[in-house]
Amino acid sequence: MSKNIQTKSVKNCRYLIMAGGTGGHIFPAMAVAKELLACGSHVSWLGTEHGMEQGIVAAENIPLHTIAMKGFRGKGGLQKLLTPLLLCLSVFQAMKVIRQTRSSVIVGFGGFVAAPGGIAARLLGKKLIIHEQNAVAGSTNRLLNKLAHQTLEAFPKTLPNASHVGNPIRANIVNLINEEIDKEVVSPISSLNIMVMGGSLGAKAINDIAPKAFSYLLAETSKINTSLVVNVWHQTGKGKKDAVTTEYETLQMSARVEEFIDDVAAAYAWADIIICRAGALTVSEITVASVPAVFIPLPSAIDNHQYHNAQWLVENGAACLIEQKQLTAESLSQLLLKLASNNDQLNHMREQLKKVALPNSTKKVADYCQALCTPSIKEVNHAV
Structure with a gap:
């Protein structure tokens, strides 16, 4: 032709x-x-x-x-x-x-x-x-x-x-593949970069629970004589920054708190784990970016589609899921502790994400x- x-x-x-x-x-x-x-x-x-x-x-x-x-x-x-x-x-x-x-x-x-x-x-x-x-x-x-x-x-x-x-996702997310970022977690894990994102409007359940969960995580690691540094980048959604910032200050934790993360590609490149909802684009973006996720699907989503979006990655061994009705500071901190204690699981999740990604x-x-x-x-x- x-x-x-x-x-x-x-x-x-x-x-x-x-x-x-x-x-x-x-x-x-x-x-x-x-x-x-x-x-x-x-x-x-x-x-x-x-x-x-x-x-x-x-x-x-x-x-x-x-x-x-x-x-x-x-x-x-x-x-x-x-x-x-x-x-x-x-x-x-x-x-x-x-x-x-x-x-x-x-x-x-x-x-x-x-x-x-x-x-x-x-x-x-x-x-x-x-x-x-x-x-x-x-x-x-x-x-x-x-x-x-x-x-x-x-x-x-x-x-x-x-x-x-x-x-189809944003080009700057796809470009992360070409940057060859070395995100392999080595043992023992000394620091963990956790990104929290509830969507542009935020998610009250995640905003309320996440700071307490991180505090519990640090307390649990200290009990087993593990020195773990937890770095947090938290997107709160519009109008919710002050309350979340105050919560971190009350818990005497340092965190980067923003209403909206403008450069989400940079945040994905930085993160070891992301805690987020399971909207279609979020799931697709973190799959291409190869960021292990803890999904907390929005329970009111039509036809419970967020749960099924997340479940696809869970079934492929590429993500974790906590339903909102089961979400507590304790349940989230225990899951994070399990991931932080097992570098092989994080690396396996990252490899599985690469296998199913469609950039x-x-x-x-x-x-x-x-x-x-x-x-x-x-x-x-x-x-x-």
Whole structure:
């Protein structure tokens, strides 16, 4: 096949990315959008007027088109009754956007925005590709899986007939692989760098328990005549820094406490262990960064998807898990003591993370998009 013909075909592709509401949908979609733009393709975005995508998409100078669709899970009876009408309206709005942007491939990343956009794509005879970020598929992707020309998944065996490609993540996280950071833990462990992260909004349960758990950990190691230095980097979430800082001071512990860690790649490179929730992107990022984790899944997550996200790594011997209902300062400190006392386990977890990591997810998703956009390349090749 002529390279010039292939390059021209890719550059002529026009994509409509569908993602909105939360960062879990938006950030992997943006990673793929940037990859497609880097190939010279045209990219537009379908979102809502009130989601996070408003600021994020505008900052990247990608045209944003909005529809009226809203989420309905967990809403009241009246709102659920109005959902079919809102869906129909949003489908017509999405059809208008697809025509205006002249998009030939529609790329959905789940969430309520993708449902009307995916339906509109099929009604207009456009190619539809979807990506599921979690280990439990959302209602939108369960619906669109029946309509899509290509289904991609971050965790294996999430949807029927899907290709396992992982989650597209930030380039600076992927770059950690190339930095060849030597994180092998040697015996005996004299210091432990622990990162605490409850998401951008923080996690009250983790914020409340973690400082006490670290205090207990130090007390337990002193009983067995082990000199262990515990270094803590704690992301509290907005508005929670002062209370957490005061708790560390009360316990006479030194800790780096921040509302939000701007350079999360640097934090991953620094950490020996991370204590965190189990959102899809968090799980994918620490897998690529090869940081052993203690997951505390958010119990209120829809379909308990955070538990299943974490369980995938636990089953592969690459992480530990404590359910929030079982989380106490004692239970967390005992688990940390076990890990700190067994350098072989930490090293094994790190090696298992490397085995299951999919650092090239962004390019893989973009490649699938391009394959759908250039179905005629084979015919062109025969003519050359």
